[in-house]
Every structure is written in structure tokens, then in C-alpha cells.
Amino acid sequence: MKSLDTKLAEIKANPKSRAFIIADAKDADMAFGVRAPGPRSYLARGGARPAQFSPEVWSREEFGYRNLPEFLDIIREVTHQGLVDIMLMSAYVNELLTIKEGIFKDSPVTPAARANDTTDVWAARHGCYTREPSQPFRSASIDQIQCGQVECERDGNGEFPGANLGLYSVTFVNDLEQDREALRWYKAFREEAERKRFRHFLEVFDPNVESGIPPEKLGEFINDNILRTLAGVPEAGRPIFLKIVYHGPRAMEELCQYDPNMVVGVLGGSAGTTYDAFKLIHDAQKHGARVALFGRKINNAEHQLAFIEMLRLITDGKVSPEEAVRAYHGVLQAKGIKPQRELKQDLELTDQAMSYGGSGSRAKVEMRGNPLATTKPAPAVASRPASAAPAWPTFGGGAPDFEKMTPAQRAAYDAWRLKRIFG
Numbered sequence: 278m279k280s281l282d283t284k285l286a287e288i289k290a291n292p293k294s295r296a297f298i299i300a301d302a303k304d305a306d307m308a309f310g311v312r313a314p315g316p317r318s319y320l321a322r323g324g325a326r327p328a329q330f331s332p333e334v335w336s337r338e339e340f341g342y343r344n345l346p347e348f349l350d351i352i353r354e355v356t357h358q359g360l361v362d363i364m365l366m367s368a369y370v371n372e373l374l375t376i377k378e379g380i381f382k383d384s385p386v387t388p389a390a391r392a393n394d395t396t397d398v399w400a401a402r403h404g405c406y407t408r409e410p411s412q413p414f415r416s417a418s419i420d421q422i423q424c425g426q427v428e429c430e431r432d433g434n435g436e437f438p439g440a441n442l443g444l445y446s447v448t449f450v451n452d453l454e455q456d457r458e459a460l461r462w463y464k465a466f467r468e469e470a471e472r473k474r475f476r477h478f479l480e481v482f483d484p485n486v487e488s489g490i491p492p493e494k495l496g497e498f499i500n501d502n503i504l505r506t507l508a509g510v511p512e513a514g515r516p517i518f519l520k521i522v523y524h525g526p527r528a529m530e531e532l533c534q535y536d537p538n539m540v541v542g543v544l545g546g547s548a549g550t551t552y553d554a555f556k557l558i559h560d561a562q563k564h565g566a567r568v569a570l571f572g573r574k575i576n577n578a579e580h581q582l583a584f585i586e587m588l589r590l591i592t593d594g595k596v597s598p599e600e601a602v603r604a605y606h607g608v609l610q611a612k613g614i615k616p617q618r619e620l621k622q623d624l625e626l627t628d629q630a631m632s633y634g635g636s637g638s639r640a641k642v643e644m645r646g647n648p649l650a651t652t653k654p655a656p657a658v659a660s661r662p663a664s665a666a667p668a669w670p671t672f673g674g675g676a677p678d679f680e681k682m683t684p685a686q687r688a689a690y691d692a693w694r695l696k697r698i699f700g
Contacts, residue, residue, distance in 0.1 A: 279362070280362045298518070298542065300389070302572030303352050304370075304572070305576065307416070316343070317347070319351075320350070322350075326344060349373065356384055360589045362385075362387060363387050364386050365570065365572075367390065367417075368391070371389075375388040375438070375440055390443050392466065411450060419475045422439055423440065442475075450484040451489060477517070479516035479518075480544065483499065496525065503532070523560070529565050544570055544571075579609055583609070668686060670686065
């Protein structure tokens, strides 16, 4: 059984369960075009793939973006790691990896494909589409996602060579005609999906244009629209979970407490700092979310496998977001990877764009199924006996004084703290 199905069953059977679903959104080719695979600063173990460039125009390094073969290599590695529960792809990438290669056949990871591409994700360079009110549109059909062609041969067993899970996106803009049209398309999709036994999860974006709703009220607007929309949908046609912008504790708890059978998840938005991502998944889980779907936050990370490992450690309750950022930087240091930001800057919380158009030695955390596990471990920092004098500045009561710590003292404290957690 796939980990997604195991966790969904556990969440519904036990509301107090810590089971948490992590999805990696590798469907950006349906939004960004050339930029979709992300920066070439991180490549899978296979390294660079051949690309044709005129040397008098630019070098491969100067261009800066991965090509599709390099992008596919990363998806293969993340799937092999097995720490995410869902791999979301475009219909084309789903065909290449799910149907033709069969990489998910013996994997705990569930393949999924973006089932529609509304105009607010048409983030072409120099384009203006994302600034216009969202319009419904579908490139791929359900049959094409399930079996790679216009019509599937259905034998009644519900098994297909492709993905049998899709993301459907709706953007409410607080305009009657616009929102009614979006719901008409969603209704048609739901009915087709129910007939073809195709599961989906529902993504609800905030308005991508001026809606007249104050920012602090958007959570209420989105919550009410979700519940009103799904009130007319019987269980057979409902999404298996939701994916929404995190509007803070009150809005999240308001939605999650409404119906115990409704599983709520958050979307990641723009890349931001490492702390932005780790704090978001921690706080969303604390206030009721049971799913996180991160795209740019994972895809733009310096080392995606290590980043995903930290997300899992946070949702398992083993580290705090702050500890995860420091441990992540420790891993980058051990791998000789230059971080995009210094640790102090990467521990800052920043404002996040939630639309496609917005735009000494370190502690070591064991990485399962990760290339880091084959590297030589960094020298261990001995833990401090309770009776020993602290190796870092403290206040009178014994609490660490972070402002007075040198980098070496901070590294020693981080290592000691993580050793207490992991044993």
C-alpha cells in the first residue's frame, strides 16, 4: 500500500495522529516553461546532461537553469528516497516516468499529475497572464493522465499504467461570473473523475487580482467558499484533501475543526528562506493541517534530498524549525555546498508570495536513502555532561546566551542540542 493511503486512513481513524503527508510539486513546467526545472546549482547524482548551446552566445553554466533530463533525474532521486508521499508532475512528465519507466510501481510514493492549468499559473517570461483574473483551462484529460492517450481501455479493476490522482485548482476572485464559471468547470471535472474512478485533491488559491477583500479577511473568504462548494458534493466526488494558502492559526483551525473527514493541507508559495519553509510546515501542522505540498521551496533548495529529510524530521516532531535550519546548514557544510544565504539570514522569517506570478564542525543528522549517507561523517562534537561547565555563554539561570556566542560555540551548542534529541 502507498504511504498516502496508509496515512489518510490513519488520519481519519485517529484525529490525534501525527501522520503527515508531504507532496513534492514537480509540475512547474505547466507554469514557468524554461525556468521550471529550477537552478542548476543542484543536480542529481547523475550530474549534468548534454545540452546544445552556441558557445559564442552563452555557456551552459551561464544559462543557469536545468534542462528536462536533469529535472527528471532529480524526480527519480526524490522518489527513490521515499520520504515524500506524493510526486506531482505534469501529464507529460507523468507519462515519461510513471507510464514508460514505471518508477512508482514498487515505490511507497504515489504519482499524481496536474489535472488543470488555470491562467493564473501561466507564468511566461514577460507575459501578463498572471495579472488577469484567473480563467479555467485544462490541457490534459483524465484518460491521458491515467494511460497516456485520449481514451483508456477500462477493464473494471481501476488500475492504470499512469497516475490515478490529480490536482485540480480553483481560484476564487470574488466576481460572480468569474467564480461561477470556475465552479462549472470543476463540476464537470468532478463528475468525469467520479465516473472514471480518478481521485483528486483540490487546490484553492487566493484571488490573483484585486478582490476588494482585506488581506486579514481572505482566510474567511476562502474557508467559506471551500465549505459552500463541497457541501453539494457527495463523498464519491469529493477531493481526498485540500491544498490552500496558510492564513494563520485562526483560519486553519476554523477550517480543520469543521469536518473531521476533511483533510486540509497547505501550499508552499515562493521559495523564501529555509526558515520560511520549515516554520510554515511546523505551524500548519500544529494548527490542524495534515498535508503540505511544496514546489519552489523544495525545487530551489541547495540540496533537495536533505531539505526533504528536514521537513520529515519536523513533521515527525524530532526537531524544531530553528534546529532544522541549523542542521540543514551543517549538512551543506559537510557536503561542501555553498548556501544561498548565511545561517543568520536563513533563520529569518520573510513575507511569502503565494501566487505563481509573485514571484568548527556541524551537527550531523542521519539521512535515510540519501547520498549524504555515503559521505564521510563530520567530526562529532562531544556532548556536554550535565555537571560540566558549558562550552558556550549562558545567562544566570543556565539558558544559552546566543548573542554572545562565537560561531564555534554556536556549532557546539547545536550539536549538543541535536544529540539530546536523537540520542
